[in-house]
Ligand SMILES: Nc1nc2c(c(=O)[nH]1)N[C@H]1C(S)=C(S)[C@@H](COP(=O)(O)OP(=O)(O)OC[C@H]3O[C@@H](n4cnc5c(N)ncnc54)[C@H](O)[C@@H]3O)O[C@H]1N2
């Protein structure tokens with residue numbers, strides 16, 4: 001059977017998804033959500049010409065002939081307007097954030113003044129017109145687009161949106177991803193495995209990856225390796241509302257107990273493709289189960305993860321309407337030689353660092369067995385080797401797919 005190239009598989013999977021609808025939520029719950037529309041400032045910031053320093057609001061014109069004394073005619077603390085006007089020979093006491101009074105065009109820091117008496121200040125430094133004043137709209141203006149559609153909101157965006165009084169942003173609905181683990185050997189984390197049993201680590205590996213990428217994982221539990229057990233779990237899927245993507249874990253290969261395709265096929269699974277030119281992850285399935293897109297991930301943890309990063313995460317990002325849907329890829333130099341690659345695109349667990357010039361240097365981790373979680377946890381990137389890549393010497397440029405946001 002020919003194996004489907006990774007790019008073609010990604011293209012077919014990408015075509016199966018479109019952005020979900022939107023909802024309005026309170027800004028304090030918007031961290032990590034994706035904006036569904038462009039968001040405009042609901043006000044101008046600062047709303048008035050504001051002082052950037054504690055000091056005195058003056059007219060620069062009054063200071064052009066060297067050290068000068070000016071009459072103090074009032075105060076403009078933050079939050080209060082001085083209602084008068086600064087005319088020739090006068091100044092107003094002002095504080096950081098305070099509105100600059102009419103007539104004044106400059107603020108002198110208080111450190112550059114003396115107070116001969118309560119009603120007068122002496123200024124010894126020359127004044128540069130406009131100094132220490134933040135003009136109205138200096139940060140942003142009413143109606144200005146501050147956050148573009150498809151932006152993943154961080155604390156920094158949320159702080160700015162708060163300042164712009166965008167109290168209820170419109171964000172895309174979180175995709176709901178159903179996860180069905182399969183295998184007689186699996187017990188849940190925290191339970192004590194019996195003879196021949198292991199922990200269902202893939203469920204948490206994937207549900208956490210889904211949360212990290214803006215989705216909601218809906219756990220359908222573990223189906224044992226028999227038809228009835230699988231059918232019972234599939235029935236749980238029917239009871240779930242609004243599942244946007246159905247993921248099975250394990251049972252994707254050709255063994256006697258690998259029943260996923262067979263059983264799901266009898267209940268409406270239409271397979272779009274099976275088996276990819278990818279390592280690890282070759283037996284991945286993509287199809288539609290009763291109109292719901294379905295990805296059958298291989299059971300080996302590194303295989304499941306590599307497939308999830310390459311296909312599940314982009315699908316999530318498309319559903320979320322994010323600006324960047326592809327995996328973050330950059331170029332790094334090999335820290336060592338690598339042998340030629342086989343027919344599958346290899347995603348080697350690897351670790352990169354940056355040298356003094358900012359160039360990335362990447363080292364493939366020594367243990368690439370697709371069952372090994374220890375090397376997966378140590379990796380901060382996947383080193384991509386195209387199918388049939390020739391042997392590469394240390395120093396050769398290669399592509400790396402970033403796993404952490406460094
Ligand atoms: N004769 C062949 N055998 C295999 C082939 C092949 O082409 N011909 N492909 C191999 C490849 S490549 C992979 S990858 C695996 C994938 O197999 P399955 O998807 O059928 O996965 P299982 O057999 O169910 O499990 C494989 C492995 O992973 C462990 N596992 C399964 N689920 C979980 C889980 N939720 N959490 C943690 N670990 C899990 C399971 O215990 C097995 O050790 O097939 C090869 N075989």
Ligand code: MOO
Nearest residue numbers: 280281282303370
């Ligand atoms: O391609 Mo499988 O994913 O070796 O382990």
